Amino acid sequence: xxxxxxxxxxxxxxxxxxxxxxxxxxxxxxxxxxxxxxxxxxxxxxxxxxxxxxxxxxxxxxxxxxxxxxxxxxxxxxxxxxxxxxxxxxxxxxxxxxxxxxxxxxxxxxxxxxxxxxxxxxxxxxxxxxxxxxxxxxxxxxxxxxxxxxxxxxxxxxxxxxxxxxxxxxxxxxxxxxxxxxxxxxxxxxxxxxxxxxxxxxxxxxxxxxxxxxxxxxxxxxxxxxxxxxxxxxxxxxxxxxxxxxxxxxxxxxxxxxxxxxxxxxxxxxxxxxxxxxxxxxxxxxxxxxxxxxxxxxxxxxxxxxxxxxxxxxxxxxxxxxxxxxxxxxxxxxxxxxxxxxxxxxxxxxxxxxxxxxxxxxxxxxxxxxxxxxxxxxxxxxxxxxxxxxxxxxxxxxxxxxxxxxxxxxxxxxxxxxxxxxxxxxxxxxxxxxxxxxxxxxxxxxxxxxxxxxxxxxx
Amino acid sequence: xxxxxxxxxxxxxxxxxxxxxxxxxxxxxxxxxxxxxxxxxxxxxxxxxxxxxxxxxxxxxxxxxxxxxxxxxxxxxxxxxxxxxxxxxxxxxxxxxxxxxxxxxxxxxxxxxxxxxxxxxxxxxxxxxxxxxxxxxxxxxxxxxxxxxxxxxxxxxxxxxxxxxxxxxxxxxxxxxxxxxxxxxxxxxxxxxxxxxxxxxxxxxxxxxxxxxxxxxxxxxxxxxxxxxxxxxxxxxxxxxxxxxxxxxxxxxxxxxxxxxxxxxxxxxxxxxxxxxxxxxxxxxxxxxxxxxxxxxxxxxxxxxxxxxxxxxxxxxxxxxxxxxxxxxxxxxxxxxxxxxxxxxxxxxxxxxxxxxxxxxxxxxxxxxxxxxxxxxxxxxxxxxxxxxxxxxxxxxxxxxxxxxxxxxxxxxxxxxxxxxxxxxxxxxxxxxxxxxxxxxxxxxxxxxxxxxxxxxxx
Numbered sequence: 001x002x003x004x005x006x007x008x009x010x011x012x013x014x015x016x017x018x019x020x021x022x023x024x025x026x027x028x029x030x031x032x033x034x035x036x037x038x039x040x041x042x043x044x045x046x047x048x049x050x051x052x053x054x055x056x057x058x059x060x061x062x063x064x065x066x067x068x069x070x071x072x073x074x075x076x077x078x079x080x081x082x083x084x085x086x087x088x089x090x091x092x093x094x095x096x097x098x099x100x101x102x103x104x105x106x107x108x109x110x111x112x113x114x115x116x117x118x119x120x121x122x123x124x125x126x127x128x129x130x131x132x133x134x135x136x137x138x139x140x141x142x143x144x145x146x147x148x149x150x151x152x153x154x155x156x157x158x159x160x161x162x163x164x165x166x167x168x169x170x171x172x173x174x175x176x177x178x179x180x181x182x183x184x185x186x187x188x189x190x191x192x193x194x195x196x197x198x199x200x201x202x203x204x205x206x207x208x209x210x211x212x213x214x215x216x217x218x219x220x221x222x223x224x225x226x227x228x229x230x231x232x233x234x235x236x237x238x239x240x241x242x243x244x245x246x247x248x249x250x251x252x253x254x255x256x257x258x259x260x261x262x263x264x265x266x267x268x269x270x271x272x273x274x275x276x277x278x279x280x281x282x283x284x285x286x287x288x289x290x291x292x293x294x295x296x297x298x299x300x301x302x303x304x305x306x307x308x309x310x311x312x313x314x315x316x317x318x319x320x321x322x323x324x325x326x327x328x329x330x331x332x333x334x335x336x337x338x339x340x341x342x343x344x345x346x347x348x349x350x351x352x353x354x355x356x357x358x359x360x361x362x363x364x365x366x367x368x369x370x371x372x373x374x375x376x377x378x379x380x381x382x383x384x385x386x387x388x389x390x391x392x393x394x395x396x397x398x399x400x401x402x403x404x405x406x407x408x409x410x411x412x413x414x415x416x417x418x419x420x421x422x423x424x425x426x427x428x429x430x431x432x433x434x435x436x437x438x439x440x441x442x443x444x445x446x447x448x449x450x451x452x453x454x455x456x457x458x459x
Numbered sequence: 460x461x462x463x464x465x466x467x468x469x470x471x472x473x474x475x476x477x478x479x480x481x482x483x484x485x486x487x488x489x490x491x492x493x494x495x496x497x498x499x500x501x502x503x504x505x506x507x508x509x510x511x512x513x514x515x516x517x518x519x520x521x522x523x524x525x526x527x528x529x530x531x532x533x534x535x536x537x538x539x540x541x542x543x544x545x546x547x548x549x550x551x552x553x554x555x556x557x558x559x560x561x562x563x564x565x566x567x568x569x570x571x572x573x574x575x576x577x578x579x580x581x582x583x584x585x586x587x588x589x590x591x592x593x594x595x596x597x598x599x600x601x602x603x604x605x606x607x608x609x610x611x612x613x614x615x616x617x618x619x620x621x622x623x624x625x626x627x628x629x630x631x632x633x634x635x636x637x638x639x640x641x642x643x644x645x646x647x648x649x650x651x652x653x654x655x656x657x658x659x660x661x662x663x664x665x666x667x668x669x670x671x672x673x674x675x676x677x678x679x680x681x682x683x684x685x686x687x688x689x690x691x692x693x694x695x696x697x698x699x700x701x702x703x704x705x706x707x708x709x710x711x712x713x714x715x716x717x718x719x720x721x722x723x724x725x726x727x728x729x730x731x732x733x734x735x736x737x738x739x740x741x742x743x744x745x746x747x748x749x750x751x752x753x754x755x756x757x758x759x760x761x762x763x764x765x766x767x768x769x770x771x772x773x774x775x776x777x778x779x780x781x782x783x784x785x786x787x788x789x790x791x792x793x794x795x796x797x798x799x800x801x802x803x804x805x806x807x808x809x810x811x812x813x814x815x816x817x818x819x820x821x822x823x824x825x826x827x828x829x830x831x832x833x834x835x836x837x838x839x840x841x842x843x844x845x846x847x848x849x850x851x852x853x854x855x856x857x858x859x860x861x862x863x864x865x866x867x868x869x870x871x872x873x874x875x876x877x878x879x880x881x882x883x884x885x886x887x888x889x890x891x892x893x894x895x896x897x898x899x900x901x902x903x904x905x906x907x908x909x910x911x912x913x914x915x916x917x918x
Contacts, residue, residue, distance in 0.1 A: 087892075089895060090892070090895065092892060254914070377846060377849075380845065380846035381846050381850055384846065384847050384850070385917075386839065386896070386897070386899065386902070386918075387836060387839035387840050387843065387847075387896060387899075388843050388846075388847030388850065388851070389896075390836075390892065390893050390896050391840055391843070391847065391850055391851045391854050392847070392850045392854075393892060394854050394892075395850050395851075395853050395854040395857060398854060398857030398858070398860075398861060399857070401857075401861050402857060402860050402861055433546075433549070433551060433849065433852060433853075434849050436548060436549065437845070437846060437848075437849050438845070440845065440846075443845070454914055455713070455913055455914040458844075459845075
């Protein structure tokens, strides 16, 4: 049983968090709410999030609710009526997922969309309110555990890069996909997906009449591309994301030639949606052209524990592709699970950080593994061409006929107190029928390792 | 209303049929049953069919029933309990179509499988019984219409290739995919599908215990290949078909190099199923290796009428790929529709052959167009790889959950007297959502025409 929060279960525990994104902020809040002494260090001089809109499924809203932020998040965000998948070529609706009463009852929370910065600010303010200390301009260089705790070394960028040391009982590396703490577990590299995202927001006041009517998360999915629209900030803002496969990236991969640094550039963007319907094409002018995001994830990590005093969480542990909109939410779940497990142990007088970190990893790694893997699968499913696109469309129509909950329950119905994945690690695997699926990027790598090149490589 | 058959509605009408396969034999029977004077000319010295097993869906069994052959066909064939689709990689059942009472009531007939030769012999014997004259060793070289009828010129191969002329009121070119009559409508070529079939039959007595238990049409479908098994002759014979995409054919197409004549040869066959489950691989030794069938169809033909006295039907009009098992059945439907339309006109004293032929074409061409196109689509759907295979499997599972009848009604619920396609030619089109699908072979051709070659061509 979890004690009602806020409480003082972790009073006296000094917790160091490295990284002040949504993950670190969530961790600071979840632990401050249990009375821990939280210090958070962010390397930038201010807290900020890249990108604009963020989808928070009910698994995330339930975390916000635990932390007392649900109403505020809803007030500053937007509750879409539904999520509508459309074929990007024909604009036909292939799946309409209603987010009404039945949905909210089933998953115990609504589906929320919110501006990333708004959510980050909410989390930080609430963490601070509950006593967390938030520091910016501190660049972590490393940490050492000892019998008594952990020492983090930081460069204080506010003060001529002076090196400082801080002490804690435990340290959470929420330091993102290029985490220095992850490197102590595995020396891996990001896995670029060959897809790139363009983003854009606009003031709804200046928008077309059609756009003003959007009250859903609308996803146009099609061959090698997709396009997402939804409102933010109570409908005052329109958020758009256009994502496509970079032919130059893929060609380089297949030819074994050097990958161009600017893969996914404006030149490619211009052509990438030429096969989609006119409506999508008419919307692309609203996207920001100065930035694009090369989308990558990393291989799932089985064990997040660096040592008895240090763990990685959030993108440091499990950077996903975005296809099931669970990157930030995984970090929020990580935070709450960490806080629950630690608080429970402390309340029983058995707080051993090494044990807690292992339990957190045992619960969270399988779930995040499944989310990362499903995101890859889902992305491929969105982007199929030819006959497969029609079969996918029909599978989506069928999901609507028979109820699509069966595909979403595992994702959206998660209880951070239940230890479900510890009890049954099988939950972390794809359903048996999907286990021989091979991720496209793995398939290309495998063929290259088998000595194939160019046209010999099948996609 | 159709008069009960046999009748004499077409008494005095001389009908020439060129070609003595299942199509010609069906035509001879359907017309003899209306009292017409039928003469059928087959170029070979004996009537024969290539291949072994033939699936006769309820649309075909209903034709046999009209012709009084249903019981005999069932007695010599086999009524499978169901049709089971399995994933060729994992052997998981993804769709089980029950052919029991509900099925038979819905479609008005059972699902039958029968040896091709057995069906041909039944049709020929019955046609002969009703007065049709069946001639072998006559090679048709051409036909001319005139005001009064049609003159067919034949080489009599039984008599030193002596040229003979025969007269009729109307001529049906049932002369197969290389029809000389089709050439007078369109000078097209077969469209090879890049797939090749290996066949084999075995005596069930000598079969494994597993094989003896097969009471279904079992189709293993997988990446670039499939494998079919079903019993024949009341379970005394096991029929097997193994089909795969020829990499050499495809490579030649993509490279623009010469297509090897022996594409699909034993060498390719040996490798083609290496990614399928062990059971399939264990069965391949039973296939005949001396013959393989390069599978091709032709583009749908809008108009089958050569002139007021000559029409093409069967494979001459609409050679399909085999994926929805309707090649022979289309020819049977053609025959019955032709007979019904002609008999109705004659019974009303309005028999004008030009009008009848146009009506037959208007009714049949749209339906056969849809069958040909759906066969192509269905074939591609069977053979997808990667994520598409998993999505296809789920679409099949969903079809079982929601009832797969919706996909089959148009095919299996056909009434040759109803003129449904004349009244609504839209019936001949793919459902709207599928109309922008592009057949792989067309897609390759298009890209070549756009100047692409080799790796530039996407499959």
